[in-house]
Amino acid sequence: MENAKSRVRKILEEYSGNRRSSPRFAHKSREPEEEKLTTGVEDNFVKRRRKFIDVRKEAKPIPLSANNVINGLIGSNGHLDPVVTKADAHYLVVKTLRTFNKLYLHFVQEEEHRVHGISLKASNFKGQQKNSNKPNSSEKSKVDQKANLIIKRGSKRPDLKAISKMIVDGDVLYPTKVIGHLPGIDVGHHFFSRAEMVAVGLHSHWLNGIDYMGFSYGKMAEYKKLSFPLAICIVLSGMYEDDLDNSEDIIYTGQGGQDLLGNKRQVKDQKMERGNLALKNSMVHGSPVRVIRGHECPSSYCGKVYTYDGLYKVRKYWAEKGVSGFTVFKYQLRRLAGQPALTSSQVQFMKARRRLSISALPGFICEDISGGQENLPIPVTNMVDDACFPPEGYSYIKNMQLAEGLSLPPNVAGCQCQGDCINPRACACARLNGSDFPYVRRNGGRLIEAKDVVFECGPNCGCLPSCPNRVSQQGMKYRLEVFRTTNKGWGVRSWDTIPSGAPVCQYVGVLKRTEDVDDVSENNFIFEIDCLQTINGLDGREKRPGDVSFVQDMIEKKLENPEYCIDAGSMGNVARFINHSCEPNLFVQCILNCHHDIHLATIMLFAADTIPPLQELTYDYGYALNSVVGSDGEIKQMTCSCGAGNCRGRLF
Structure with a gap:
């Protein structure tokens, strides 16, 4: 008869997604299936x-x-x-x-x-x-x-x-x-x-x-x-x-x-x-x-x-x-x-820290790493070593860029709601989410639970930009700070309490075909878009997909590896500095609004828990062990430094 230790380990394995098969960034919400x-x-x-x-x-x-x-x-x-x-x-x-x-x-x-x-x-x-x-x-x-x-x-x-x-x-x-x-x-x-x-x-x-x-x-x-x-x-x-x-x-x-x-x-x-x-x-x-x-x-x-x-x-x-x-x-x-x-x-x-002017922050380096592009300034601080310059080697961008020769599908027809979308029976976008809205209005919009894909209102919808079904499109709502960690390079934390289900930021970079990335193993900022795997049931996520009949052919023809990826190596936003954890406080959610091609979904990071101020923000990078292969054909390994109580020991 199995003992308590083995039973809790089974729960932890489900939670940490050890059954994943994606070779790269298989970002899933790591919550076990609930009633x-x-x-x-x-x-x-x-x-x-x-x-x-x-x-x-x-x-x-x-x-x-x-x-x-x-x-x-x-x-x-x-x-x-x-x-x-x-x-x-x-x-x-x-x-x-x-x-x-x-x-x-x-x-x-x-x-x-x-x-x-x-x-x-x-x-x-x-x-x-x-x-x-x-x-x-x-x-x-x-x-x-x-x-x-x-x-x-x-x-x-x-x-x-x-x-x-x-x-x-x-x-x-x-x-x-x-x-x-x-x-x-x-x-x-x-x-x-x-x-x-x-x-x-x-x-x-x-x-x-x-x-x-x-x-x-x-x-x-x-x-x-x-x-x-x-x-x-x-x-x-x-x-x-x-x-x-x-x-x-x-x-x-x-x-x-x-x-x-x-x-x-x-x-x-x-x-x-x-x-x-x-x-x-x-x-x-x-x-x-x-x-x-x-x-x-x-x-x-x-x-x-x-x-x-x-x-x-x-x-x-x-x-x-x-x-x-x-x-x-x-x-x-x-x-x-x-x-x-x-x-x-x-x-x-x-509370006292939030009242400080940015330039008075301990270890102050930079007032706004985004250069005024975001809704709120993102300061940079370092109280760990002597580095006195903000992160270098990339350009900060707020919106997704397309690689040369790549274009997005045309915008789909939206709902005909006026003002804000309120009635889920009348809203065409709500019907795609299982005949209900994925968000509640409280705290500026919070995602009720992780879904395979969230369908938001888009440019052809009749509702206002403030519609609660456009949460991911309304920019940053929480004051973030890029700070120097003791053993993981740069990290990100919030000055505000972030309630569970609240949007934190989008993962932004250059949208590319995965096959066009020169050497994935040498680029630590590649995020592969893998909505098809979550729709197919990977990690046992609870299913409430709504009307996704139009993607069934894509599911049946699922590629072994994701076709598209986001490269934030040379251009990206604050999300590129968020570190991995085997027990993260953020989860990744695929979102569709302008078009309905799940290969090219928007990637958003949401709060998995209510996150107190100054706690480092993390998400699970989702590597499968022994999945990263270098240009020489050899399997690469990297030790995980997340410090979580149930750390898996290796990042990949």
Whole structure:
């Protein structure tokens, strides 16, 4: 019987695309296949559940379902199998958060469709009232109020619906509450909503600040000597007026008695129950409590970023009259020694860095490597060695160039939408994407999930350039920086938080026939366009191709090697500096807009995860081992220096 180590390795092999056969840059999204969601399934799910699972209540240990990819890797006590490595545990956290983000974006799209539908109802209501009588100003005001009420009624929370779906499917990473650190979640890990913390099981309350083990845990043999409820985690985010935070020492205000209108004021006395009693019991037994700090973050949809700051112990507690004159419970917590240094301060450092003028950046070399071509300047910095010049030996270009003698197919007829494309049933481009739009409007446009090919609106479409189905055509939206790495040459990072599914940049260079490239093995900037392989099912990517019947002949006649490539050796954009990783935070997506020749698709890089500021951007170059052959006919090998926990060891 296979052990946990071999099972997790199988998952990792699927994730890292070890089955790829392309000899060069087979860039695929490296997410394993997940359960496909459909609108019908979600509608039934909502009708069946009707009410969000209230994780604020006492939670009983939840068994893992057969759908959970880590089934069998976590025991009934909530801990990973001891043979699973730290790198494997980190992967499982990433995988779980990607599942949450995918579900979240699905529900965001569902909400956008719902709001569009009720907006039409509101407009129809206004029209009916206008046609029936000529209303006076008072009646007109009442009509407007009712129309607005129709729009606001029944507002849904996509993040809570995503959590509910994960709980029902058994996809929460640590569904059973445990005391102490959780494998794969290190001190300094950033979460961009409370919902993400619920998804991995770090803090299972999406609203309350105190997470605790309820009385049901007292029936488990390993906890018989403990008193319950027992606190395991708190979130410190400025919700209470009496909180005091000095990093290593915390004065934490208990729960309850607060004005629910959001002004953070106490309106009645707190009681020694629930979370308050749980923190008292933690002090009595000396059990550690996880501490998470929240900071303001405009780029997060919830307005905050949460940082895991490690384990603290409750030293004492007392009751006193708070600022508003009501009794509150206070708890003094002190951080345990021997843990990694606090990283919450890095959030403030990132904010301060973004406020700096470009020329004041540490290691400043160049103000804008694009020379003003991009929407935003791309500075160059070096704090590693003495090099004081930006990268040389190439020309920066913003748009794709064509090799001599090469031309693009004529533009295809587009959709007939006016303004922005809204109705997927009426939009011809949406029908090519499986009768829905591939993007949600939130955060300027985010790709819900990786697809074989994304069909965007093009030059012959009737919609505006701002249409949300033109995401890849709207230029850079995030402030990037080219910086010197310690062992990989130049790299790229962002100053902004990049949400999962957001476009980062296009891979730009000279479009050539692959056979016309002189020596592929000596050019590290060749990107082969291989959409046909992804359509044919390589890497087990989930299939939602839509109407691609017009490319079936091309699929059947698929060439062994891609026919066209992008050469960014002598001319290219910022994408040429993005390094490889065996565990990347970006994925490659093929896009068609002007024409529908999949041999000549546009190559875009999207965020696979929510990427915090100053984290290096990487994607999987997709080489198959022993696939690069030099001009002398000998197989070439190159050591991988990505530093990922599950690095494959060789780039090719």
